[in-house]
Every structure is written in structure tokens, then in C-alpha cells.
Amino acid sequence: MSKRVLVVDDEPNILLSLEFLMTQAGYEVSTATDGEAALQAIEAGRPDVVLLDVNIPKRNGYQVCETIRANPAWGHVRVVMITAKGRDVEREKGLALGADDYIIKPFSTHEVVAKVAEVLAP
């Protein structure tokens, strides 16, 4: 049974590229373009990994990550944050909030695929 990946980004083109990459890597992919939609999608689809852009409307990536980690039922969900802001502060903040990994835009497609595989590895 293939793993499920939820991609969250408000940039349609980036979303499209990630969706393509994840599908190609053999995951079952769902998408969301804002924080609230992301949380609904997690509730509905129980993804194994969430590729989470920080800069999204309604609830930003940090808040979404925090919510995920605050919910014990979602303890297995891996979170990989994606951000265009490459400063260390943001990275630290994401990891502190419970993210499993961190990807900086513009990312290498191989890196994304590798990181997702890595966080999913038992």
C-alpha cells in the first residue's frame, strides 16, 4: 500500500510540480492551497507526509504544523516544511514546532523526493 502525501502550497505552479514529483515517486497525492484546507485534508485523508509551504493564506505553515503536533491522533504524520525564506530563524522555528525536515525554495527535485523517502523510512 502506497504512502499518502499531502502537498500544501498557494502557488499553483509549485503545487503542480510537487504533485507531479510525488505521483511519479509512487505516492498517493492530495493537495491544498491554504492552511485550513490542509487541516481538513489531513483529517480526511490521513496522509503519511505533509509537504507544507510556510507562506500560505488563512493559517500559515507554522500554525498548521503546530496543530498537527498538538493532535495525538496525528502523531504518525511526518511534516516537511517548505519555505522561500531561507533564513536560519525560519528553519529553526519550523523544526522547533515539530517539523521532521525542512526544504528551501527553490528546491532540487531530487532533494524533495529523497527527503520525503527519508522521513518515511521506518
Next chain:
Amino acid sequence: MAPTGNTGRGDMLDAWLILLISFGYLGVLFAIAYYADRRADSGRSVIGNPYIYTLSIAVYCTAWTFYGSVGRAASTGVGFLPIYLGPTLMAALWWLVLAKIIRIAKVHNITSIADFIGSRYGKSALLGGLVTVIAVVGIMPYISLQLKAVSASFEVVRNYPELNAPVHSIATPVWADSAFYIALLLAAFTIVFGTRHIDVTERHEGMVAAIAFESLVKLVAFLSIGVFVTFVLFDGPAELFAQAATVPELERLMRLEALPGGFTAWLSLTFLSMMAIMFLPRQFQVAVVENVNEDHLRKASWLFPLYLLVINLFVLPIALGGELLFAGKDVDPDTYVLTLPMSQHMVALALFVFIGGLSAATGMVIVATIALSTMVSNDLLMPMLLRIKSLGLAKRRDLTGLLLAIRRGAIVVILLLGYSYFRLIGESYALVTIGLVSFAAAAQFAPAIIAGIYWTGASRAGAISGLVGGFVVWGYTLLLPGFARSGWLPISFLENGPWGISALRPYELFGLEGLDPISHAVFWSMLINVGCLVVVSLFSRRGAMERVQAALFVDVFRQRSGDTYAWAGTTTVGELRALVARFMGERRAEQEFQRFAPTTGRSQRHGGQRTEAHVINFTERLLAGVIGAASARVMVSSVVQGEALSIEGVLEILDETSQIREYSRQLEQKSAELQAATAELKAANLRLQELDRMKDEFVSTVSHELRTPLTSIRAFSEILHGNLDLPRNQRQEFLAIVVKETERLTRLINDLLDIAKIESGRMDWHVEAHDLRDLISEAAASVSQLFRERGVKLVQRLPADPAMALVDRDRLQQVIINLLSNACKFCPEQFGQVQARLEHAEGKLRLTVQDNGQGIPPEHLERVFEKFHQVEEGDGQPEKGTGLGLAICRGIVEHHGGRIWAENGADAGALLVCEMPASGRPRQRGFPSPKVSPSAGRVRLR
């Protein structure tokens, strides 16, 4: 003592017995004084209680009380009372007035009433001297009164059993006059008594103790004779008064109208005695200078009136008894207290009464002469001698001897003056009248002192003129008439006035008739005194020193110390110590300096270090206690280098003080300015931090905005690169995305460059006159494709006449396109409509671009012009904005001197309004306005 008059009577009292008793009594006094001094030296003062203090104040009751009251009661009944009523009234005010005077005297080391007045009015030596002269001349009659009383009582007792002393005549040669010897004797006694000490600063504890003892003796003696007359000669007061009531002349004495001058006289006598109890030099001496504890005043203010009441209890009974017993005989009523027991052959009682009278007289003479001699030396002679440079006194090593010599000489001179007055005038008056002359003189001090402690405005000139005026009037209306009556001046001086000018008659000055001489003199002298004091004070300019002292005196209860800080010069402690030693002796000086500051006293003994002002002040106060304030000033200034205490110096110091005050005010101002500057700096720093933060934020945002399209480009490039077998349509789609994102990246970079140029002022502006209608139409054409795609209708409402403005064509077109495409983006698809309206408005051209979308949330109306501010946009937008568009628009419009803002339409949609100056010139910072003609080419501005 040479006998006079009747001699050789066998049963006469031996003169030597009387003298022996007298000397014995004086010896007892001396012993008491000696004992008290010894106790004081060993720190166990015997006078430190309110009872001794009260008894010492009772020095008020002199031989005048002892003998004169009965005499006055015999002729005027209760007329003797005002003299005791006044002090009783005044005692009720002591807590208010005397308490303040005592405090001032203590703070300023005041040594006498002259010192007090001189010190109050700017440490004036002139004023101190003036007060001294007035006091000496004014008290002279009073001393003569005591001499007269002692000598008369001596003669009366000596002539026992005769009740009549031989009439004392001017013809008696001085060497045969008992009064002369009494004067000398009292002088000697006072010298031994009051100036025995080398150390002149000490309060006269021994004297006070002796005076208190004397007050007790005279009280007991008087009560004894009173009891004898009332209960032995008569059967109690009721019987005595009943007997007297049967005699018409005596019955009259028991009524109030017996007093000559009636009500006015009562008033003036009460007033005089009120003043006398405070301002007679000897009263000032015992009540103020010799006061050991301010608290004693409280008890004294009811104990003293009680003393007066008791000692006056038997005055009227004795007077009536004498009148009854000696009816028809020629016995002087002033001698009733002696002659009544003598008539009953009660020799011992008569002698005891004689001792009581002697007590009263010696007490007064001792205190008065000590007080006066202190004044003469401190306030009259020393200031004068010290100023005479040729005497070189200011440089002399040891002045204690001179000081004592002056005081001793003064004592002798004062008593001899009193004796002279007695010889010249004494015979013409009764005791009471002589005493009242002195009272009137002492009352002259009252205005200067009372005003001095309550009114800071009282000036030296005012005090001097008041004192001189009052004293002259006193001399003219009371002293000179005495000489006239005694035949030393023509009697016509009294009756017709000098040179026959009746307005100047001494007893009816300026036609004021119907008053007894005392009331008359009191009225005129006080009127002149108070009048001069007030008027001159109001119109005179006070010196700095005067102002300082006035404030110190009036506000004495508000200060901690009496320092005037008036010394600006420098000296050494060694010099100051040496100075003090010259007046107080080496040992005392050492002690005082040790007490003041143990460190200063010894370590700097020979030190040449500068001393501080407070040490100099201390020295001055110390010396003031020995030689008076005025002399102390002169002495201290002689060792203090530099300008010492000229009034100019004080002014300078005051100036300095005000300069310091000004300086501190400036400092305060500076510190306030500094605070303000600090606050500004803080604000600027905050602003800088904010700017820094904003720059950081901007860079971070820019990087984010650049990374976003780059991410897509990279991702899809890699996908395309790694997946050569992608279906054609998918490949096309991905490639289109790459192209679009590249365009977006380009736009973003262009916008960033624009905003950077606008903000830094490096933009090239090509300003020309353009018709905005054309610009709008052109812009509309260039966005028509976008509108068509979104199905939004664009409506243009342009004016018919040209709308010329000086603008950079390309930039303004950029603004219009931006506004139009923005509006298009926010319109609902299909039903969207954008209206572009241009109109003239008060010299301006107003372009309004209105959409029919959601409108802008009010809190965002201004923020939409911020860089990278993006209202969350709906989906399906053709392309995402850079977030810089409106910021660039605002920069361009404002550069042209216009305004741009956002508002919400009445019904729906957002309005972006842009106002440009019509046909005006673009506002160029600091540049001359370009000349513009319709055919003008491009004007390149920067």
C-alpha cells in the same frame, strides 16, 4: 559715713550697726553668687529651674516698689497698680513675644538689648551705640532712684526713734553725702560681682542666683511689714479698711478716680510698664540673656504675675495704716514701711525691712549696671576703639584685660551718673515719678524690637530715626523739665516754652494739654518713634546685611542656625583661634574650638589651610557673645583675608548665591535639554532600528518573491530534463509555466529597480506637457486584451476639453495601466466593470478608477500602497502581482506633485483616485522649474 543733721542722740541706732548688717547681707549675697558660680563651673547649675528664673525676673520690683508703691498708694490709692498690671498683661504675651526674642538671642549669641537691636538691623554698630546711649541716659534716673531710696532709708533708720530723716539738701557736700558712698559701694560690689570673671562670656549664674535670693528677701520683708501693719497694728484688713473709710481723704484713695490724669494715665502707665518688663536693659538681661532654658518661660509667665500680686497685697493696707497712724504728722509716705515698725519700737523688724529695701535696690543696681556696662563696652566703646587704627587694638595680643577694665569703668561711671542725677534732680520728685521717666526711655526700644522681630521691612534707617526721634522727645518732655523744676534751667522753659514759644512747652507740646507729663511724653515720643520707624523703613533702601539679619530674626523659628554665611574671605583656623584667645583666654578658646569641631581645633592648630565659612561664622558668633555682634564683625574681618564684610561684600555673596541659583537653573535646563535630546536619540535609534528591521524585512520579502517563480522554473526545468518521455501536451504545459514564471521574474526585477530608483531619486524623468485623455486612451488600449480575457467591461469618461499636465509620459502610463489592470483583477468575472473617469477639479486633474468588486477592507485602504502588501486575492487570477505596483504608482504620482489614494465606492467596489496638478509643473526638489512651451522638447530632469 559722716553723720548729717541731728547728731548725738543717745538712743539712735548706731550707723555702724546698720552698716555691719548691710555688709553682712551683701556678704551673704556674695557667698551665694560665689557658690552658684562654682556650681556652674562644675556643671551643676543651681539656676536651671523656672522658679529661680521667675525670681530673677522679679528684679523688676525695686526700691521703687518697696518704698515708692506705698508712697504712691498714700496719695493716689490704687494708682500704684498699673505698674504691676502692665507686666501681668505682658506676661500673658510672653509665650509669643519673649519666646521669640529669647530664641533669637540664643541663636545669635546676643549679649544685651543694644546688641539685639544693632544685630537685627544689619549688625549696626551705630545703632548698638545709640541704644547704649539711650539706655545709659534713660536708666540714669532709675539708678538715682535706688540711691535715693537706699540713702533715705539709711537716714531714716539711723535717726531712730525720730520718724523723720533730715531733709537731704543740695548744700550737703558730696563727701558728706551717704548716697555718694552708697553709689561707690554699689559700684565696687557690682564690679566684684559681675566682672569678677576673666571669662566674660559666661552667663552670670552667680548674679542670677543672688538676684533670686534678693527677690525672696524683699518679698518676705515686705510681707512681714504688711502682716505687722494689718494684723498687729490693726485687727485685720476689714478693720483697717473700715477705719480708713471714716476718713474722707482716705476713703477717696479706695476709689479708682484717685489717680491723677484718670483713665489716660492708667492706660499710659499700663502701657509703659508693659514695655518696661521686656525692654528695660536689666529685664532684658535677666529674662533673655540669662535665660538658661526657653521652657522656663512657660512657668514664669504665671509665676511672675503671682509674685507681683503677692508683693502688692499689702501696699494699700500699709499706706492706709500709715495715713491713719501718722495723721497730722510730717512723715514721708515713701518711708512708711520703715517708720511704722519704728513707731512701735520694733527695731529688728525695721532693720529687716531696711534689708529688704536694700535687696530691692542692690538687685536692680547690680543687674542694671552689669547690663549697661556690657552694652557700653560691647556696643559703644569697643566698636569705636577697634576702629581707631592708631590705637592698634585690633592687633593687640590680649584684650581680656581691656574689656574688663572698660566694663568696670563703665560700672563706676554709670553709678556716678545716677548719683549726679540724684544730686541734681532727685529732690524734686517722688520715687515713682523718677522711675517712670526711665520706663518711658525703655519704651523707646519697643518699636525697634517688636517691628524687628515681626516685620522684615523694618530698616536700619527707620530704627535709627525712630529711636533718635523718640529719645529726643523723651529728653525734651521728661528729662529737661526735671532740670527746670530743680532750678538748673529757668522755670519759664516749662511755663512759657523755650524763647517764649508756647507750642514748644515741654508738658504741652504742640498745644496738647490736659495730659499728665508722663502720658504726654509717652504719647509724643511713641508717636514720633513709631511714625519715624514705619515711614522711614517704608522709604529707605535696605542693605544686604540688613536684609539677611532681618530675615534671620523674623524667621528665627524656621531656621536651623544663625549663620549668615557672610564671610567670603579666607583665613586659617590658627588665626581664628588666636583671635578668640585674645578675648576669652587661651584655655577657653581651645575648649570652644574643641567643642565646635575636635578635628578642626587641634590638627589645624598651626595649619595654614583655608578654613570654611562656617568656622569663621562660628568664630564670629563666639566673639559676639563676648564683645557684641558689631565688634565681633570688626575683629573677625581683621583676620579674614580679602574683602570681609562690607555691605558690598555681602551683596556680592548674595549675588553669588543668585548666580549659583541661576547656574543651577541653567543646569536644570541643560539636563532637561539633555533628556529631550536623549529621548530624541532614543526615538531616532528606534526609528533606525525600525528602518533596519524594515530593510531586513524588505530583503527577506524580496528574496521570497524572487524564490517563488524561481522555484517553479527550476522544478519544471528539472522535471522536463529528467523526463524526456513526457507526453507532448504535458511538456507544453510545463514549458509554458517556465516561460510565464520567467516573465514574472522579469517583471518583479523591473518593479524592484523602479521602486529603488524612485526611492533613491535616481529615476530619469522625461517631463512634458501631455493631454491626460490621450494617456488614458492609450493605456486602455494596452490593457484591452486583459479585460477581454476576464470579460470585464472598461468604461472611459473623459472631459471634452484638453486635460494638460506636465508628466513623464511613460511613467504616468505605467500608473494608469497598473490602476486599470488592478481594477480588472478585482472585478467579478463576467459582470465586471471598470470605470476610468477624468475630471477637472480646482486646478487639478482627477483620475478615478473604479471597479465593482469586493472593495478594500477599510484597514487596508492605506496599506495597499505599501511594498509587497497584497490583499489576499481570489483564485484564477491571470498572473500574480508583484506587490509593488501601487507603491510604484504612489512614488510616480507624488513625484509629479500629485496625490493618490484608495477609497470604497458608495455602493460597491474600490476607487483609486489620482490627482495631478493641471498644466502645472511637476514638483522638483530644489530644481528650477523647466520652461515649458507646447512645442517643447523633452526636458531632461536629472
